[in-house]
Amino acid sequence: MRIIAVANQKGGVGKTTTTVNLAANLAARGRDVVLVDLDPQAHLTTFLGAEPSQSSYGVLTRSKPVAEALIPVRERMKLLGSGLDLAAAEQELVSMVGRETILRDALAAYEADCDYVFIDCPPSLGLLTLNALGAAEEVFITLQPHFLSLQGLSQLLETVLLVHKRINPKLVVSGLLFCIYDARTALSQEIVRDVTAFFDRQEEESPWRDVRIFDTRIRRNVKLAESPSYGRTILEYDLKCHGAEDYAALADEVEAMVGADEPMSAADVAPGGEGGSEIAQVDAVAEGVVGEEATVAAGEAGGAAADTEAMAGRGGEAGPGSGADVAGPEAGLGGRTIVEGSSPQG
Ligand SMILES: Nc1ncnc2c1ncn2[C@@H]1O[C@H](COP(=O)(O)OP(=O)(O)OP(=O)(O)O)[C@@H](O)[C@H]1O
Ligand SMILES: [Mg+2]
Numbered sequence: 001m002r003i004i005a006v007a008n009q010k011g012g013v014g015k016t017t018t019t020v021n022l023a024a025n026l027a028a029r030g031r032d033v034v035l036v037d038l039d040p041q042a043h044l045t046t047f048l049g050a051e052p053s054q055s056s057y058g059v060l061t062r063s064k065p066v067a068e069a070l071i072p073v074r075e076r077m078k079l080l081g082s083g084l085d086l087a088a089a090e091q092e093l094v095s096m097v098g099r100e101t102i103l104r105d106a107l108a109a110y111e112a113d114c115d116y117v118f119i120d121c122p123p124s125l126g127l128l129t130l131n132a133l134g135a136a137e138e139v140f141i142t143l144q145p146h147f148l149s150l151q152g153l154s155q156l157l158e159t160v161l162l163v164h165k166r167i168n169p170k171l172v173v174s175g176l177l178f179c180i181y182d183a184r185t186a187l188s189q190e191i192v193r194d195v196t197a198f199f200d201r202q203e204e205e206s207p208w209r210d211v212r213i214f215d216t217r218i219r220r221n222v223k224l225a226e227s228p229s230y231g232r233t234i235l236e237y238d239l240k241c242h243g244a245e246d247y248a249a250l251a252d253e254v255e256a257m258v259g260a261d262e263p264m265s266a267a268d269v270a271p272g273g274e275g276g277s278e279i280a281q282v283d284a285v286a287e288g289v290v291g292e293e294a295t296v297a298a299g300e301a302g303g304a305a306a307d308t309e310a311m312a313g314r315g316g317e318a319g320p321g322s323g324a325d326v327a328g329p330e331a332g333l334g335g336r337t338i339v340e341g342s343s344p345q346g
Helices: 015-028 043-047 055-060 085-093 099-109 127-135 149-166 186-201 222-230 242-256 278-288 304-311 329-333 337-341
Strands: 002-007 033-037 071-074 077-080 116-120 138-143 172-178
Touching: 002 015, 002 127, 015 033, 015 043, 015 077, 015 116, 015 138, 015 222, 015 242, 033 043, 033 055, 043 222, 055 077, 055 085, 055 099, 085 127, 099 127, 127 149, 138 149, 149 172, 149 186, 172 186, 222 242
Parallel strands: 002 116, 002 138, 033 077, 033 116, 138 172
Antiparallel strands: 071 077
């Protein structure tokens, strides 16, 4: 079973469209797929034609087991739906012990034989996204080639790094997907080149060192934008359009990923603590979570101070240079000419 969080704190970059249509393609190939809507906007839920519900809320507040909360939405596809209540859950979670690992524990207790779990993250780096990253073994990042998209990427990578160190050593960024891609613009091509070069340069041990930048790019396609209003996947809406072609090609790539379902062992990663148990580290992180703004701020545990600084000032889409001065992903992307030199999108 592969548990994959589809994440980017930037809004409107194709997370939900990818979750739905990749899952639909995998289900059509005989894979059993569970979809988790962790966005209070409930777009995934409504894209699939389901009614907004309290399912994810019930699981995250530990009042409902996953098995009871799942609803079948298509053949081989089950959904943990969301609704506006989920926004309240984020507040309620703040006072709970082990709040970043509730989803992980809930999924572990759900002993289903499914092949894939996809978690559709909200456009923020708050506790909901942390729960997704705490539960997942892989992250797929969707990116729309845009002059600000790289700055958001470095923030996301820092968050993944911290979750990897403190909460979930199995977590790796396994895929990066360009969505709403327009091959005709020089900017799109330039950003693809820059992102590829950035990941090629990563020599250090990092949770994204084996990232696959998918050859498939999801082209801008009006059918992909239309299909949700009919509650249909692209396979049900227009099997012949570019959008359907692209998501089928993506499903091929995802299925072919070798070793991605063999997560790194905890021994492979450097948790950075002082020999404390994983639980102690999780609690240390939990102590430092301060609502939806700062997301993860590591607490007093050994080795946490640098991380705490690294996370300071983390917001949704802050301006360039707002992140901390760390020799992490920021170092590679922060000074990029494309961010500073590009004119705003026309
Ligand atoms: N390849 C595409 N071509 C055209 N429109 C697209 C494409 N992919 C997504 N869209 C549309 O762009 C909008 C944003 O896509 P989507 O909802 O998948 O992004 P998101 O990252 O999940 O957004 P949010 O952060 O708000 O949850 C939607 O209206 C969707 O229908
Ligand atoms: Mg979405």
